[in-house]
Amino acid sequence: MSEPRIIWTMPTRGDGRGGPARGWDAPPPLPPTVRDGRAGGPAFTPFDYLHQVSRAAELGGLGGVYVPYDPHGEESLVVSGSVGRDSRFLEVVAGFPAGVATPVYAAKLSATLQRAFGGRFAWRLEVELDERVQRAQGDFVTGADRYARAAEFLTAARAVWHGRDVDFTGRFYEVVKGGFTGPLAGLPFPTVYLSGTSDEALALSAEHADVHVFDLAPDDELDRHVARLGGRVRLALQTTVHTREEESELSGSAGLRGTYEEVADQLLAYRERGFDTFFLAAEPRLEEVLRIAQHVRPLLAGRA
Amino acid sequence: MAIDIWWRIGMAGDPSSLRTAHRQSRGDWAPPGPDSITPGVRDGAPDGYGLLDYLVQTARAAEGLGFHGGLLPSFPGTDDPWAVASALARETKTYRFMVAFQPGFLNPVQAARMSASLHRATGGRVTYNIITGGGGPPQLWWGDKVAHDDRYARTSEFLDVLRGVWDGGPFDFTGRFYRVEGGGLPGPLAGLPFPEVYFSGSSPAAIEAAGRHADYYLSWLEPFPALRAKFDAVRERSAAPKFAVRVDVLARPTEREAWADIERGWRHVRPEAVRAQLSRDGGDSFGVRRAVSFQPGTFTGFRDFEVQPNVFAGLALMRPGPAFGLVGSYRQVAERLDELIDLGVDSFILAGGPHLEEAYHVAEGVLPLLRSRLAGAGR
Numbered sequence: 001m002s003e004p005r006i007i008w009t010m011p012t013r014g015d016g017r018g019g020p021a022r023g024w025d026a027p028p029p030l031p032p033t034v035r036d037g038r039a040g041g042p043a044f045t046p047f048d049y050l051h052q053v054s055r056a057a058e059l060g061g062l063g064g065v066y067v068p069y070d071p072h073g074e075e076s077l078v079v080s081g082s083v084g085r086d087s088r089f090l091e092v093v094a095g096f097p098a099g100v101a102t103p104v105y106a107a108k109l110s111a112t113l114q115r116a117f118g119g120r121f122a123w124r125l126e127v128e129l130d131e132r133v134q135r136a137q138g139d140f141v142t143g144a145d146r147y148a149r150a151a152e153f154l155t156a157a158r159a160v161w162h163g164r165d166v167d168f169t170g171r172f173y174e175v176v177k178g179g180f181t182g183p184l185a186g187l188p189f190p191t192v193y194l195s196g197t198s199d200e201a202l203a204l205s206a207e208h209a210d211v212h213v214f215d216l217a218p219d220d221e222l223d224r225h226v227a228r229l230g231g232r233v234r235l236a237l238q239t240t241v242h243t244r245e246e247e248s249e250l251s252g253s254a255g256l257r258g259t260y261e262e263v264a265d266q267l268l269a270y271r272e273r274g275f276d277t278f279f280l281a282a283e284p285r286l287e288e289v290l291r292i293a294q295h296v297r298p299l300l301a302g303r304a
Numbered sequence: 305m306a307i308d309i310w311w312r313i314g315m316a317g318d319p320s321s322l323r324t325a326h327r328q329s330r331g332d333w334a335p336p337g338p339d340s341i342t343p344g345v346r347d348g349a350p351d352g353y354g355l356l357d358y359l360v361q362t363a364r365a366a367e368g369l370g371f372h373g374g375l376l377p378s379f380p381g382t383d384d385p386w387a388v389a390s391a392l393a394r395e396t397k398t399y400r401f402m403v404a405f406q407p408g409f410l411n412p413v414q415a416a417r418m419s420a421s422l423h424r425a426t427g428g429r430v431t432y433n434i435i436t437g438g439g440g441p442p443q444l445w446w447g448d449k450v451a452h453d454d455r456y457a458r459t460s461e462f463l464d465v466l467r468g469v470w471d472g473g474p475f476d477f478t479g480r481f482y483r484v485e486g487g488g489l490p491g492p493l494a495g496l497p498f499p500e501v502y503f504s505g506s507s508p509a510a511i512e513a514a515g516r517h518a519d520y521y522l523s524w525l526e527p528f529p530a531l532r533a534k535f536d537a538v539r540e541r542s543a544a545p546k547f548a549v550r551v552d553v554l555a556r557p558t559e560r561e562a563w564a565d566i567e568r569g570w571r572h573v574r575p576e577a578v579r580a581q582l583s584r585d586g587g588d589s590f591g592v593r594r595a596v597s598f599q600p601g602t603f604t605g606f607r608d609f610e611v612q613p614n615v616f617a618g619l620a621l622m623r624p625g626p627a628f629g630l631v632g633s634y635r636q637v638a639e640r641l642d643e644l645i646d647l648g649v650d651s652f653i654l655a656g657g658p659h660l661e662e663a664y665h666v667a668e669g670v671l672p673l674l675r676s677r678l679a680g681a682g683r
Contacts (some may be wrong), residue, residue, distance in 0.1 A: 001520065016664075016668065017557075017668065017669075019668050019672075027368070027370070028668075028672065029370075030309075030370045030667075030669060030671055030672075031672060031674050031676055032306070033307055033645075033674045033675070033676055034307050034308075034309055034370075034671060034674065034677050035306040035307060035308050035309075035368045036305060037309075037367060037370050037371050037372040037373060037398050037399070037400070038367065038368075038370050038398050040398075040399035041397050042397045042398070044367075044368050044397065045318065048364065048368050051364075052361065052364065052365055052368075053424065055357075055361050055363070056660075057343060058359070059341045059342050059353055059357060059358065060341050061343065061344040061345065061346055075532075088351075088352070089346060089351065171320060186450075196645065245323065245568070249564070284664070286661070286664070287661045287664070290320070290341075290658075290660070290661060291320075293341060293344075294320040294329060294339045294341065295320070295339070297339075298337070298338035298339045301338055301345070302338070
């Protein structure tokens, strides 16, 4: 069995220990006592910190990074392009909903990222967003229609990605003589991650997902949902994590919580049950990804 | 006057924390294990990354947090700081490279050219940390047989030649150690701002030479009264250079959390190593001999090495490097740094293991608590 893959969640709306948020708020000035080394030099940007986190995941040997869709945070496709190019190994999973672009445009942009990354780009299509959030983003497709649209979005995107002279007519999208040419043709289509536990969500995944991402839930509940996906779809789990060397040092609450050994054991137990990918997050993202890389990952390698 | 705060980088790698300080799991200076990164292991094979990739990340973290730059130390068991500085030059924006080197291993004209080229590559981000003393087996490892006090004479000559060729020629020089005829840096390499000089050494010969050449007199951390006496000795012999201290820091939100890391790291220290440390002499390095003299006389546990509040003298037993460091809460460490500033310190070279994560603890936790000094007030 392969080693559990860890995909680390990028902090696209700030990070840190409660002070000014790294990679989001303006960096705090040093006290007047201290000469600020940044003064007079080229500008630092929030992306300098985002790259600290993605590089830590890269150097720490993790499987990938997840750039969540967050209308109130940094834009996920742009962040993906930036951190993916600064990596040799990471799968870069960009979260976005169908409403942000036509399927042809999303596919076109993704083909360029696929070229930039050498095939490490993935989509996590968000379907069940808060409808108020959607409307604020100019998207008025609601309810179960969102699943019908997502299915069409993926169908149309795959069609133009792989085909020539593609005609497509659906409820939401229409394409005439579409299809990519030249170096944009022939690339691997982004791995498709989907999530949700409604009937519509599981049906969409059974048809269109490469990987279905579940939130942590009781085992029997997870089993029920998994059974409805069919055997083709790979399984992933998403959770926060809080881990320390010793039990007495644990403070926060999280989905996965325990010593390094306990967290590794929990991940391996899920691996046994068929979950091969884990979307994890803990704060500060930089320090905690290094902790996972150096203390938990060695307990996974070779035991899976 | 504003204080410069530098952040060291781990030129022989880093541990994942002081709890595992006995093992450098970052970089390739220690044997690889499943916990190693740079290089790490992917699918059973090394991933092709190396220490330099980690150093880039550390330097970028430090500069993004506002540190002035960092010390690139030089020992037989480290990568070479000139080479690393040139590799980091284009990977960083404001990080200033305090290159540690021993005059005598490098021709001074060549040192001038390397410095000028590096200045050009970085927009003037080169600073010198000139090391002269040391002595004992490491000195012969480098192939240097010159005796202790003579090494300071050689350092003086070295800097005379370096300054002599710096602004262009022709420069002639005949000394005990170096001879140059018609020297001088060429074209646009000539006439750049001369790098600031951090000069260290605890012996009388060192303090004498520091008076002639140093912008900053640099000391390891020592118990504060000893440091005060040392600074006074330097002030007596020279036209009041500025002072810098090289300080390891372990700072956490609470004192308890900070000492917990020491307590766990200390589990890897063998009792024989403690006994050997307590009976050690310092070879012909005055600095090491001084450090040894500040150790506790008796030993019942690691806190005996806390020779004054928050000043811990046991770090050398936990990892390679200097013995002394500050251990405590963010506030305690800030208070100790404030006391050092009151002693006359103008510049700190701070360090911590691992340098990447510890940079955030210090910049976010400690530095904002430094006492603000109104312009014109105080010293």
